[in-house]
Amino acid sequence: MPILQWLTRDQDLTAADRVPYRLLEEVAELSVPASGPAAGPAPGTGGDNLLVQGDNLEALRALLPLYAGRVKCIYIDPPYNTGSAFEHYDDSLEHAKWLAMMVPRLQLLREFLSEDGSIWATIDDNEGHYLKVVMDEVFGRRNFMGEVIWRNSDNSNNNVTKFSQDHNTILVYSRQVNWGPNFLNDPTKRKHFKNPDNDPRGPWFDGNPVNNPGLRPSLQYNIVSPQGHTIKHPPNGWRWSRETISEKLETGELRFSKDGTRLIRRTYLADMKGLPPSTLWTDVEVTGHNRAAKYELKKLFPNVAVTSLFTTPKPERLIQRILDLATNPGDLVFDSFLGSGTTAAVAHKMGRRWIGVEMGDHARTHCALRLRKVIEGEQGGISRDVGWQGGGGFRFCTLGATVFDGAGRINPEIRFADLARHLWFTEFRVPMAAPDVGQVGGPFLGAHDGRGLALLYNGILRDRTAGGGNVLTHAVLRLIREGAQAAGWDGPITVYGAANRLSERTLAGAGMSFRQTPYDIRARV
Structure with a gap:
């Protein structure tokens, strides 16, 4: 597969591994406690809505131990590298620097996707073709699902000297090759279904969709009608074998025309699961446009000058279309370039759980305020279309202390549960299920993939002396x-601790192995 080469490629491909692991610190005054019909599970379980302010690369690393493999849909609208000076983003990055910014973020985002998840990236033609090659490499070329053309402008730009760029591209990739979007039931596309003969199976239409989409020589046979006419096969062959066509003639799904020169297929609306989405999305019929999105924001923030708002915000209808195709109610949606907060707002109104990351002050002044208005039941955007009346909540967090200092030592302020989550993820590459593990159940964290894990750290055995509870002894081994065993696990266990006082023979006999903190922790940046 072709790859893209740029000046700092080699170091950029490993940049994600060097990102320090930080904790999330909740800002209570900017959070909204969950209430009403949209209230989700308690904070910390992975089911709550989360708005994070901070550099999105560090935020991605901080969120991985909690949400890896759990996100159904990622939508990103990164800076387009147009050379213009955006107020909220440095959107004038030189090409190689733009790639250096995107690659490690895409690598980390891939880890968040569930097995049936997908990522949607909006871009224009300044970097779109380069982004396609990079995403082929990160997500796999076979996992490229399609390129959507979205008309993002409702009028041409008369000030340009060459072309008026009136569209953006949305690149769609999946975690697995067999992913498919939800089919949509669009009434405007079903007007040709009628029922003039009161067919008990409901509305139908007659057509001739019986040709094979691919070349099938074995299905290239002619059919003789009852009137004696020979009906020649389509160029690629029929869709079905002779036996199947005979069966469908018996059931009435297929029939001959009155003159006996054609085969006709009756298609019932009730048999259709929906229409496959088109790759061409118009601003009027489907999604809205950037100008409409700016109008939506202006209604939300009437006292803010338009020039201080985002230049190219995305309309709520665009995000609604993506979430309709990629998710179901209750699924988790992630946007690491949250911008003005549209993805989170739409996901909330549609009954999806969400995570949003934004680094600027507008995470507080725009995103948090917008989501508070959503919870209060604001009626802009898609609210009326989806019957939104308000409810729910979210946590607002910032990036806190790093787990490890520059020398690789564990930050003494780190709690047991924080280190446990990090350790679990670095060992198993999946999030830990129990948010408060260790605080009640002791040092045994649980088992995964045929191996148990235990952590001796920060006085978990209620010994608050220096280094207390962090040493593996015979007594600690029994605990x-x-x-x-209380958790139902009797297999091998890996124990992390500050020191070990047992022999290798004793450990082997107990089915345990020891690793020393912090030196044996795989990710200590």
Whole structure:
């Protein structure tokens, strides 16, 4: 597969591994406690809505232990590298720097996708073709699902000297090759279904969709009608074998025309699961446009000058279309370039859970305020279309202390549960299920993929002396094994701690292996 080469490619491909792991710190005064019909599970379980202010690369690293493999849909609208000076983003990055910014973020975003998840990236033609090649490499070329053309402008730009760019591209990739979008039931596309003969199976239309989409020589046979006419096969062959066509003639799904020169197929509306989405999205019929999105924001923030708002915000109808295709109610949606907060607002109104990351002050002044208005039941955007009346909540967090200092030592302020989540993810590459593990159940964290994991750290055994509770002894070994058995685990266990006082023979006999903190923790940046 062709790859894209640029000056700093090699170091950019490993940049994600060097990102420090930080904690999330909640800002209570900017959070909204969950209430009403949209209220989700308690904070910390992965089911809550989360708005994070901070550099999105560090935020992605901080969120991985909590949400890896759990996100159904990622939507990103990164800076387009147009050379213009955007107020909220540095959108004048030189090409190689833009790629250096995108690659590690895409690598981390891939880890968030569930097995049936997809990522949608909006871009224009300044970097769109380069982004396609990079995403082929990160997500796999076979996982490229399509390129959507979205008409984002409702009028041409008369000030340009060459072309008026009136569209953006949305690149769609999936985690698995067999992914498919939800089909949509659009009434405007079904007007040709009628029922003039009161067919008990409901509305139908007659057509001739019986040709094979691919070349099938074995299905290239002619059919003789009852009137004696020979009906020649389509160029690629029929869609079905002779036997199947005979069966469909018996059931009435297929029939001959009155003159016996054609085969006709009756298609019933009730048999259709929906229409496959088109790759051409118009601003009027489907999604709205940038100017409409600016109008939506102006209604939300009537006292803010238009020039201080985003230059190219995305309309709520655009995000609604994407979430209709890629998610179902209750699924988790992630936007790491949240901008003005549209993705989170639409996901909330549509009954999806969401995570949004934004680094600028407008995470507080725009995003948090907009989502508070959504919870209060604001009626702009898609609210009326989806019957939105308000409810729910979210947590507002910033990036806090790093787990490890520059020398690789564990930050003494780190709590047991924080280190446990990080350790679990670095060992198993999946998030830990229990948010408060260790605070009640002791040092045994649980088991995954045929192996248990235990952590001796920060006085988990209620010994608050320096280094207390962090040393593996015979007594501690028995406590770990008792905790594992109470949890239903009797297999091998890896124990992390500050020191080990047992022999290798003793450890082997107990089915345990020891790793020293912080030196044996795989990710200590």
